[in-house]
Amino acid sequence: MRECSGGGPQVLDWSIGNQTCKQVGSASICGQNSVCLDSTTRTGYNCKCKAGYDGNPYLQEGCRDINECTNSSPIHRHNCSGSSTCVNTMGHFLCSCPSGFDLNATANGCMRQHKSENHRSIIIVLGKPPSLVLNFILCELKRRMRHMKNIELRKQFFEQNGGGVLRQRLSGEGPSNVDVKIFTEEGMKKATNGYEASRILGQGGQGTVYKGILPDSSVVAIKKSRLGDSSQVEQFINEVLVLSQINHRNVVKLLGCCLETEVPLLVYEFVTNGTLFDHLDGSLFNSSLTWEHRLRIAIEVAGTLAYLHSSASIPVIHRDIKTANILLDENLTAKVADFGASKLIPMNKEQLTTMVQGTLGYLDPEYFTTGLLNEKSDVYSFGVVLMELLSGQKALCFERPEYSRHLVSYFSCATKEKRLNEIIDSQVMNEYNRREILEAALISVECTRLMGEERPRMKEVAAKLEGLRVSETKHQWSDRYTEPRVNEQLSYVETISAQGDMSSSGYASRM
Template sequence: MKTSQDWSLEEEKHIYRKRKREREKMKVQNLILVAVFFYLAHTQPVNGQLRKDCQTSCGRVTIEYPFGISQGCYYADDRSFKLTCNEKEKLLFGSNFEVINISHSGELRVMNNISYACYDSLGTFGPNLYYTYTLANLSLSHKNKFNVVGCNALALLSTFGRQNYSTGCVSTCNSPSTVNGDCNGAGCCKTDVSVPFDSYSFETSPSRLQNMTSVYDFSPCTYAFLAENGTFHFDGLGDLMNLRNVTEFPLVLDWSIGNQPCEQVGSRSICSMNNSICFDSTRGKGYNCKCLEGFEGNPYLSNEHGCQDINECTSTIHKHNCSDPSTCRNKVGGFDCKCQSGYRLDTTTMICKRKDFGWATILLGTTIGFLSILLLITCVQQRMKRRKTAELRQKFFQQNGGGMLVQRLSGPGTPNANVKIFTEEGMKTSTNGYDESRILGQGGQGTVYKGILPDNSIVAIKKARLGDNSQVEQFINEVLVLSQINHRNVVKLLGCCLETEVPLLVYEFINSGTLFDHLHGSLFGPSLTWEQRLRIAVEIAGTLAYLHSSASIPIIHRDVKTANILLDENLTAKVADFGASRLIPMDKEQLTTMVQGTIGYLDPEYYHTGLLNEKSDVYSFGVVVMELLTGQKALCFERPQQSKHLVNYIASAMKENRLHEVIDEKVINENNWREIEEAVRVAMECTRVTGEERPLMKEVAAKLEGLTVTKAKHQWSDQYPGEVTENLVGVGILSEQGDTSSTGYDSIKNVASMHVAAGR
C-alpha cells in the first residue's frame, strides 16, 4: 500500500517529465522559426534586388518585376503579381488570361476570350459559351470597349465586388442591306467601360432580343467581348456570319502597388530605390513608379535592371539634338551641347556659332543704361510724390486747426482731455478706402462710416462737411469739450483726423441703430414698451440738461431728433451727432447763427430770429417725446392738412378730447394712462412757441424722473392697496399744470400755423 509520501514522489516525477517534454517542443518550434526566417531571407527581394535565378521570360513575353513566377521574384505583398508559365510556354495571369505584355506604367495586356450564344434555323437556342473572369486585385482599364456583334442582339457586362455593376449594348438589324462596316448599332455596337475599380470578377452574357428566324441566314449568333480600344474593327457580314474564327482579343488590366497613394505611403514606397519617383495610380487606389527624365529601366528595381542613365549622345532611341554630334556631352539625367572657346550655342538651332561681341555688347549696355535711368526717374518721382503728399497732409492739418489742437492739449486747462489724433492712412485703411459698403448713414453734417482699427475695435468715423476756415477755432473747442464729456448717455468722441481736406471725427460704435429706426423702421423686433420709451425720454432729458447746465462750457446740440439718438444692445440712449452743436460762452445766453436743424424738430422762434439758446433744444426734445408717445413721425404729409406736423396732431387730439386715438396703442394699458397724459403735457410745454414759456431742460428731466417715481409708487400701491398714495409726485405736477392746457393749445396752434406757412 502506497503512503502519502510515495504519492507525492510520483507526482513530482510526473511534473518533471511534463516540463521536459514542453522544453523539447519549444526547441523544435524555435528551429522551425529560424528555418522559415532563413528561407524568407533568401527568397524575398531585398531593397529592390531580385534573386539571380528568377525567370525573366516565358515564350516571347518578358517578365518584368513586380510580376514574377517563383517565390521571391514577384512583389510578395500581393499575390496578384504571381504569374504562371505553362508547358506551352504561355505566360498566364490566374487561370483565365494569357499575358502578352507587362507595362511599368501600371498596365497588363492579356488575351480575352469571346462569349457567344447561337441559334438554329428554327430560332432555338443552340451552342453557347459564357465566360466569368477573375481579376484578383487588378481592375479593368478605361482603355477597353465592350463590343457586341449580331442582329437583334443584346449583351450585358456585369462586374462583381463591393459594388456590383452592369452595363449593356443593343445591336439591331433586319436584313444584310442594313449592315455596314461601322460599329454604330446596326449589326455591331460598342460602349465605354467605366466599372468600379474594386471589382474582383466580370462576366459577359450575350443573348437575343427575340428568336427571329429571319436573321438566321446572315447572323446565327450573338457575340460579346471586352477588347482594347482600336483592336477590333467590324467588317460587316463576315463578322456576323462567323466571328468565332477569331477567339480572343487583347484586353488591358490596370495594376498598382498597395492601396495607399504616394502622399500616404511616403518613403515606404518601392519607388524610392534609385532614380525613380512615385505617382498615384489612375485606377483609384495604390501607386506606380516611373523613371526620372533622362533615365530608363525598371523603376521598381534598384539593381542593374533599375532606372539607369540614358546616354543621349550614343542612344538611337533617346537622341540628343546637338547639330554637331561632337559637341554632345552626356551627364546624369540629360546632356549638354558644349561649344569650343570663342563659340556660343544657338538654342533655337542647337548650332555652335562664333561669338559676336560688338553689337551684342552695345545693345546689352544700352539696355542696362536705359533701365537704370528709368529706375532712377521712377524712384525720384515716387519720392517727390511722397513728399508732396506729406506736405498736403501737413497743410490740411494746419488748415483744420491741428497746431491749435496740439497746443491746447499740451497746455493747462485740459487735464482730462483724451483726444487721439489719427492719421489719414489709418482712417483710409480702417474704412477700406471709404468703401460705400461701410457707410452707416448720411446727413447734413456729413457721412458716417464703419471703421475697424488695427486692434480690431469697431468705431464710427464721421467725415464732416466743414469748409469755413472761420469755424476752425470753434471746431477745435468742440473737439476738446466733447472729449472731456464722460456721460453714459453721450456717444464718446475718441479722436479726430486733421490730415484730410475735411476733418474726420472718430466716435465709439453703437450697434443697435437709432431711436428713429426702432419707432418707424422694420429692421428690429418688437416695438418699444411704455417703460422703455419713458426711460429713453428720461435719459435724453438728463443728457441735454447736463449739456446745458453741468458741462464746463454749456453746449447747445441744435439738432435733437430721433435719428440722432442711438441705442446700444441694452436699449440705453446715446445722444450723437454734435456736428451742428454750438458752445455758449459764459458771458452770453444766446448766439446769433445761421439757422440750421431738421424740419419738424426746428424751434420756430429760432427759425424766425436766428437767435439760438438752450430753449431750442427743449422744443426739439418735446417733438421727440411726442414721437415716443404716438409712434408717429414728426412731419407726415399723409395726415390731414392741419395735422401734418406732430405738434398740431397732438394739439387737435387734446382739444377734441380724443388723445387716446393718437397715442400708440402698443404702449397703452389700464395702469399707465395718467403717466401718458402727464408726459403729453410735458411735451406740449416744451413745444410752446415762445422760448420764455418753455421750461428749462433740467426742469423737464425732473418732471419725467417724477413720472418714473410715480409709476413705481403706483405699482407699490397696487400691491398694498391700504396705503395712502395722495402724495405722489405726479399729482403735484398735475395740479400745478392743470390750467395750462388752453395756453398750450393756443401756442401750439400758432406753431403749427407757422410750420405750414413755412412750407414745412
C-alpha cells in the same frame, strides 16, 4: 471791469453802430486779419482778431501774426516735440523735421524714414548695365518725389482742415475731458477697407459714416464730411471742441479725428443699434419699443440735456435734438450724438444771437423768429421727441392729412380736446400705464410752449419724468394748461413749415 465808488463792479459793454455785420458788409471798420462779429447784447457789431493773430482789430494793420515758435504764453505756444522744429507761418505754425525724418502728426515729433527697401534696391542693381542703373535712378527719384508730394499734401490738408486752429484751441487753457487722438490717413483707409461701400452705416446732407475696424480689432464709426463745403470744417472743429468738454455716459464718445485727408474725419465709439428714429419708424428694426423702454430713453435724454445745460464745465446747447440724433446701444441705452451745430455758452451769458440752425418739426419757433438761442430751444426740441415716443409718429410728415401733418399742433390740439387716446401709440398704452402716459403727454406739451419763458428747464423735466417711473401719484401739470396758448402754437407751426431743412442726423449723417 472796474470798481466804482459806493457800488459794485461794472463791466464795459459796447458795440459799433446799429447794423449787423451782414448789413454793414465791407464798410465795417475791422482791419486786416480780423473778423466782424454781431454783438450778442445790443445792436451793432464788434471786431476780433482771427485765430493766430493778436492786437487791435480796429486798426488797419492792428492784428499781427502771433509767433507761436517764440511765444511763451501757454495759450499760443507751439506743441512741436522731440527733434521737430517749429516754423512760424501767418496765422499758425508748422512742425518741421530734418532730412531723413517724417513728421508724426499724433505727437508732432519726428520719426526716421525706413531705408531698408532703398538699400536692398541699390544692392540689386550693382553689376547691372548702365541703362538699367539709369532707369532705377529715375524710378527712385520719381518715387521720392511722389513721397515728398504726399507729405506736403498731407500738411496742406492738415491746415486746410483747421488743424492749426484745433491744435491751438485744444492746447489752450480750460478744462478738457476727452483725449482726442489724431489718426493717420493710412490708418483710416485700412480701418474702412478703402472706404468700401459695404462699410457705409449711413449717408445724409452732412456726409457719410463708415464702420471702421482699428488694428486692435475695436469697432468705430468714422464720419467723413462732404467735399467742397467749407462750412463743414467749422462744424468739424466745433464738434471736437464741444465734445472735448463733455464726459457723460449718454453722450456718444469722440475717440479722435484725422486731418490729413481732403476732408476731415471724426472717429466715434460704435453704437450698435441704430437711431431712435429707426426704431420708431420701423424702417430698419422690427422690434417694438415698450413703454418702459420709451420712458427710460426719455429720462436718459432729458438727464443728458440737463447736464449739458447746467453741469458741464462750460454750458452747452445742442441745437439739433431729434430722434435721428439719439443713438441706441445693444441695451437700448440712449446716446446723444451730432454736436456739429452745438454752442458753448459763456458763464456770464444766458443766450446768444446766432444764425438759425436746426430741423423742421423740432425747431424752436421763438429761436426761429428772433435768432436768440438759449437752453429753452433744446427744451422745445426734446418736447417734440417726447411726443414722438408717445405717439410713434414723425415730427413732420406731409403724407399725413393736413390736420395731423405737424405733430406739435396735432398733439396739442388732441390734448386740449381730451382725445389723446387717438394719438397715443396703441402698442404702448394699457390700463396699468395710462396715468403715466397721460402725464408724460402733458410734460411734452409744456416743453413745446410757444414762449420759451413758459417752458420748464430740463432739470425740471428730467425730475418729472423720473418721478413717473417711481410713483403713481403725481402733481398734475394740467392746471398750467390754457387754451389760448395752444391756439397760438397751432397757428405758428404752419408759418415755419414752408422753410428749408438746416439739419444733420445721427453721427451727423444718418437721415
